[in-house]
Amino acid sequence: FNLNLLVVGEAGLGKSTLINTLFNKELYEPKAPREPSDERASTITIKTTETDIEENGVKLHLTVVDTPGFGEQINNTDAWQPIVDEINSRFDSYLEFENKINRATYVDSRIHACLYFIEPTGHSLKPLDIEFLQHVHKKVNIIPVIAKSDTLTEEEILEFKQRIKDDIKSQGIEIFEPKIYDDDDEETIEASNEILSKLPFAIVGSTKEVQTPDGRLVRARQYPWGIIEVDNEDHNDFVKLRQLLVRNFLEELREKTANVLYETYRSEKLLK
Amino acid sequence: FNLNLLVVGEAGLGKSTLINTLFNKELYEPKAPREPSDERASTITIKTTETDIEENGVKLHLTVVDTPGFGEQINNTDAWQPIVDEINSRFDSYLEFENKINRATYVDSRIHACLYFIEPTGHSLKPLDIEFLQHVHKKVNIIPVIAKSDTLTEEEILEFKQRIKDDIKSQGIEIFEPKIYDDDDEETIEASNEILSKLPFAIVGSTKEVQTPDGRLVRARQYPWGIIEVDNEDHNDFVKLRQLLVRNFLEELREKTANVLYETYRSEKLLK
Numbered sequence: 001f002n003l004n005l006l007v008v009g010e011a012g013l014g015k016s017t018l019i020n021t022l023f024n025k026e027l028y029e030p031k032a033p034r035e036p037s038d039e040r041a042s043t044i045t046i047k048t049t050e051t052d053i054e055e056n057g058v059k060l061h062l063t064v065v066d067t068p069g070f071g072e073q074i075n076n077t078d079a080w081q082p083i084v085d086e087i088n089s090r091f092d093s094y095l096e097f098e099n100k101i102n103r104a105t106y107v108d109s110r111i112h113a114c115l116y117f118i119e120p121t122g123h124s125l126k127p128l129d130i131e132f133l134q135h136v137h138k139k140v141n142i143i144p145v146i147a148k149s150d151t152l153t154e155e156e157i158l159e160f161k162q163r164i165k166d167d168i169k170s171q172g173i174e175i176f177e178p179k180i181y182d183d184d185d186e187e188t189i190e191a192s193n194e195i196l197s198k199l200p201f202a203i204v205g206s207t208k209e210v211q212t213p214d215g216r217l218v219r220a221r222q223y224p225w226g227i228i229e230v231d232n233e234d235h236n237d238f239v240k241l242r243q244l245l246v247r248n249f250l251e252e253l254r255e256k257t258a259n260v261l262y263e264t265y266r267s268e269k270l271l272k
Numbered sequence: 273f274n275l276n277l278l279v280v281g282e283a284g285l286g287k288s289t290l291i292n293t294l295f296n297k298e299l300y301e302p303k304a305p306r307e308p309s310d311e312r313a314s315t316i317t318i319k320t321t322e323t324d325i326e327e328n329g330v331k332l333h334l335t336v337v338d339t340p341g342f343g344e345q346i347n348n349t350d351a352w353q354p355i356v357d358e359i360n361s362r363f364d365s366y367l368e369f370e371n372k373i374n375r376a377t378y379v380d381s382r383i384h385a386c387l388y389f390i391e392p393t394g395h396s397l398k399p400l401d402i403e404f405l406q407h408v409h410k411k412v413n414i415i416p417v418i419a420k421s422d423t424l425t426e427e428e429i430l431e432f433k434q435r436i437k438d439d440i441k442s443q444g445i446e447i448f449e450p451k452i453y454d455d456d457d458e459e460t461i462e463a464s465n466e467i468l469s470k471l472p473f474a475i476v477g478s479t480k481e482v483q484t485p486d487g488r489l490v491r492a493r494q495y496p497w498g499i500i501e502v503d504n505e506d507h508n509d510f511v512k513l514r515q516l517l518v519r520n521f522l523e524e525l526r527e528k529t530a531n532v533l534y535e536t537y538r539s540e541k542l543l544k
């Protein structure tokens with residue numbers, strides 16, 4: 001099984017931490033602080049990391065495509081371009097493979113989902129967010145997440161989620177939503193509904209283990225005023241995100257990529 | 273007594289909340305959420321709000337100059353320009369007044385301090401931050417603050433503060449630092465040293481009153497995992513910021529503006 005995940009968002013939104021937390025692996029090391037005098041990359045780079053993980057006894061080959069530099073410049077015009085190019089080039093490489101006789105050794109490198117990190121301003125989506133999502137929503141399954149959601153109170157999270165959903169709707173942006181089928185069993189319908197009701201997920205990431213006052217050892221962020229637990233569903237939606245990505249809807253993400261998003265790309269390309 | 277405060281930073285960094293918290297007044301109402309379809313301002317606007325407050329029995333006429341739109345566009349080239357124009361126009365209006373015979377009714381509108389809000393990424397200053405600070409540090413007393421610092425653990429705050437100080441130094445940016453004089457009394461020297469050691473302040477703002485488990489009613493932000501108290505110096509540096517602004521160094525901020533920053537502007541202008 002392959003899972004190709006595109007991760008996009010401004011620097012400092014906890015993307016590397018979240019990837020490490022999701023797959024319980026130090027895929028990204030803590031960033032060595034750049035020298036203050038370092039020239040920042042004035043462009044976006046595409047960084048790919050691969051690893052194997054095991055989930056419920058199933059082996060998963062995970063590829064994470066990271067986009068350092070996105071949104072970091074003073075002028076972020078066309079920040080979406082290198083990322084759209086990357087998605088397209090992976091579609092092209094599949095198109096090329098489909099036309100070959102010998103298909104034995106091809107590995108599907110198409111992007112199955114894009115985790116888009118939203119800054120927890122508490123206000124609304126930013127112009128940069130909207131522009132990016134509008135350029136990619138027809139090419140990739142978008143899973144928007146509210147980054148570092150421990151910065152928002154429960155009330156602020158509810159308002160912010162509603163506001164993001166309104167922005168997404170009014171801007172005509174399509175995000176990935178698990179389909180509910182009439183012939184689904186009770187349990188699946190309930191899981192899908194629960195996930196749908198929590199979108200966009202408000203998440204917190206951490207690989208640090210902390211001892212709680214009641215003696216449990218949990219992944220958490222420790223503050224002087226309390227401990228926020230990653231795997232506690234009363235504290236954030238991390239568990240829901242993980243369920244969507246590697247358990248309940250992994251197949252649906254891959255199918256939609258192959259049968260809908262890729263086919264759209266292919267027909268548009270062949271029509272040109 | 274006048275205090276003219278310039279407040280600069282991207283949207284959603286808690287600027288309005290902090291101003292309300294600093295002066296214990298609802299100077300800025302909670303923002304009515306914009307309609308998703310609203311055109312965002314594609315430029316920076318300069319918004320001025322005035323009020324009278326009382327501090328230790330001393331009446332203070334406070335003017336807050338806000339800069340909505342800063343850093344919010346996809347392209348933020350020259351975001352500093354309208355703000356530098358505003359600082360300069362206030363210097364010009366003082367210059368004009370100095371040359372008049374009848375000075376009776378002039379109110380000093382020069383900016384005494386610029387509160388610059390840094391996004392709590394945990395990494396380093398952004399290009400936008402550096403560019404802005406380099407354009408204003410010779411014109412206004414800069415007080416950088418780490419916004420929404422409850423998003424960082426104690427350890428992350430220490431690292432981030434050090435990193436910001438290194439960035440500021442290597443980029444040749446001057447920030448306001450209380451002077452320590454040999455003839456200061458013990459208490460003043462200690463207060464100045466404490467303030468200096470905490471720069472840049474990691475702050476949290478809130479006007480909401482919350483009941484703590486031990487029965488105190490405090491200004492705080494309430495999370496499922498704990499309550500972060502604004503006025504608790506173990507939780508953030510708000511108290512230190514307030515001391516600097518309205519108690520210990522208000523005079524020094526005004527004097528440095530009049531005797532150093534304004535004089536620099538004046539001589540450069542007259543030399544042209």
Ligand SMILES: Nc1nc2c(ncn2[C@@H]2O[C@H](COP(=O)(O)OP(=O)(O)O)[C@@H](O)[C@H]2O)c(=O)[nH]1
Pocket residue numbers: 010011012013014015016017018031147148149150151203204205206221393394395422423424428
């Ligand atoms: N408050 C909060 N901080 C986080 C979270 N995840 C990561 N961080 C911190 O945010 C900083 C940047 O994280 P990093 O993963 O490097 O962000 P990236 O630049 O998006 O890859 C680090 O100090 C992390 O410890 C989170 O869920 N909540």
Ligand SMILES: Nc1nc2c(ncn2[C@@H]2O[C@H](COP(=O)(O)OP(=O)(O)O)[C@@H](O)[C@H]2O)c(=O)[nH]1
Pocket residue numbers: 121122123150151152156282283284285286287288289290303419420421422423475476477478493
């Ligand atoms: N975590 C955290 N959130 C804050 C803080 N101050 C304000 N907020 C929240 O951040 C959001 C934006 O605040 P606002 O004052 O409107 O920010 P502004 O756009 O910079 O003026 C609101 O939901 C506030 O409740 C803070 O110190 N910490």
